[in-house]
Amino acid sequence: MRKITAPFLLVTGIAGTCLTAAVADGATNNVSPVYRVSLPDGYRDWRVITIAHEAGNNNDIRAILGNDIAVKAFREGTRPFPDGAAIARLAYVYQSSPENDAVFPAPQSFVAGDPTNVQISVKDSKKYADSGGWGYGQxxxxIANQSEPLLKSCFACHTKLGPSKDLVFSHYSP
Structure with missing residues (x-):
């Protein structure tokens, strides 16, 4: 019994150490490729900037949230956004609500369904100088989406906006 116990303990100890290191590494490296953006702590507690509906292939409903710096810039119309501004776009399946529709005379109620993804935009004019001062993550x-082509497409799409928007699609809805 002793001959089996010592090697078993050694192997399980090594495996446990490797697993712990892998989990810790994943937790600290949960960042997007290209821009190295992570989910900011407490982003779900940020203030609402606006709500949006994306039709077409996405067919989702979105809550656009901002940290204090972003919200202040939106409210005051400050463009370009100051460094430190961060915007979170939380997307959900846009679905009808049979429960709500039962109350109305005709189907008309839509609600946020399952979440699809969260996108984060972070303003740092020095770090992200090559992308108009913005870094992106999805x-x-x-879990950070590791598709480099997807993340590279963010800047390409945002550059289609006029310079007065500072590469930001959303507007403030008071």
Missing amino acids: FENG
């Missing part, structure tokens, strides 16, 4: 179920 997360599904809290």
Whole structure:
């Protein structure tokens, strides 16, 4: 019994150490490729900037949230956004609500369904100088999407906006 116990303990100890290191590494490296953006702590407690509906292939409903710096810039119309501004776009399946529709005379109620992803935009004019001062990240179920082509497409799409928007699609809805 002793001959089996010592090697078993050694192997399980090594495996446990490797697993712990892998989990810790994943937790600290949960960042997007290209821009190295992570989910900011407490972003779900940020203030609402606006709500949006994306039709077409996405067909989602979005809550656009901002940290204090972003919200202040939106409210005051400050463009370009100051460094430190961060915007979170939380997307959900846009679905009808049979429960709500039962109350109305005709189907008309839509609600946020399952979450699809969270996108984060962070303003740092020095760090992200090559992308107009913005870094981007996309997360599904809290995990950074590692598709470099997807993340590179963020800047390409945002550059289609006029310079007065500072590469930001949303506007403030008081």
